[in-house]
Structure formats: structure tokens, C-alpha cells
Amino acid sequence: ETGVTQTPRHLVMGMTNKKSLKCEQHLGHNAMYWYKQSAKKPLELMFVYNFKEQTENNSVPSRFSPECPNSSHLFLHLHTLQPEDSALYLCASSQDFAQPWATNEKLFFGSGTQLSVL
């Protein structure tokens, strides 16, 4: 148990559906991340939130919409996805993104949501 919980674990959706992925962390961290993991590709950082403010958006299509209501919760709202968006979506947290130089800086990951877009 890493202290980062993601729901649902699996999700199948059509291209016209709207769904949301949820992430919750119980570690008291201030930074939360969304990553996409596709087969045969390195992990792709999608979004970073630090103290509830979005600090990174790595050219992610607008059909992915993040929301961070507080430092413990992170959502990824999905709409009109494409089949190539099928992947494992991972949430992570760390103490503070603004201070990545700390010697104890580590990322803690959830188990991910395996998304299939039909």
C-alpha cells in the first residue's frame, strides 16, 4: 500500500462517453501528478499540481481535463477520447514539486487505471 489510491482500476468507455478518474493520497504531500503509460513507450508526464495549482501541462489534448480541488485529491476528466488514448493512467504524489532537490524526494504511485477506449 503506497498511500495513493486510484479508482476505478479498470475502465472501458466508448469514444462519446464522459468519465472521470479519481486519485486520493493520504501522505500529506503537496504535489500530485498524472502520468500516461502506453505499451512500448516511456512514461509520459501529463499534468502536475503543486499546492492545488497546475504547474505543468505537457501539451495534453483538451479531451483530458484535470481537476485538483485540494492537495489530497486529483481527478482526470475524460471526454470524446480516441482509441489511441487507451493506456494505464497513473497518479503519483510527492512532498513538494517546487523542491525536487530534497534528498528524500520520491514519487509515490497509485496502482493506476487501465483505460480501454472502444
Place this chain on the structure above:
Amino acid sequence: KQEVTQIPAALSVPEGENLVLNCSFTDSAIYNLQWFRQDPGKGLTSLLLIQSSQREQTSGRLNASLDKSSGRSTLYIAASQPGDSATYLCAVRGSNAGNNRKLIWGLGTSLAVNP
């Protein structure tokens, strides 16, 4: 642009063997390097983090080394066990301005330890 390569892509060994996983990176201007473990269909667990000023880090049967000048890191697993079967990923954080806060990831080495 930083690139991280992990060799081999897959490895199968009998239980009890000592083994080495390799990670290489093209830009030696890194701040730190991390090794992660990922079980099938699961998230990642951080194993070891090596700062650029360090040469190695150890945790139990795991030892990670870093040679920044040659752009290489190795993860040594002693007396491997079936429970070590997983994918091992390497990620580096650059020290230059710009993208220096982002982790650049390798594709991982898929390890199978056979009883």
C-alpha cells in the same frame, strides 16, 4: 535532449542468481537517478534514489551504482527470488535549466526469476 535506455529489455534467470540491470543516459548533467519497480498492471514503487554526487545506494539485496561521466547506472540484485519478478524502470532528473524538474524514463527491463 536526454534519452534513457535500458538493456536488456527482458531477462529470465533461475532463482538464486545474482544479476545486473543496466541503464544508460545521453546527457550526464543529471541531478539524480532513480530505480523503480512495477508489478504487472500496477503502479511503480521507488527502490533507490542516487544523487549525482553519490556513487551508489544500497537497500537490502539491491545495490544501485551511478557513473555520471559515462552516463551509466546499474541495479545489482543479489540472490534473486521469484518475488523479484517485475519490470524495473530507471529515470533521471536533469540539472540544466528548462526541463530540469522532469523525470526522463527508460522503457524498463522485464525480469522473470524462475523457481
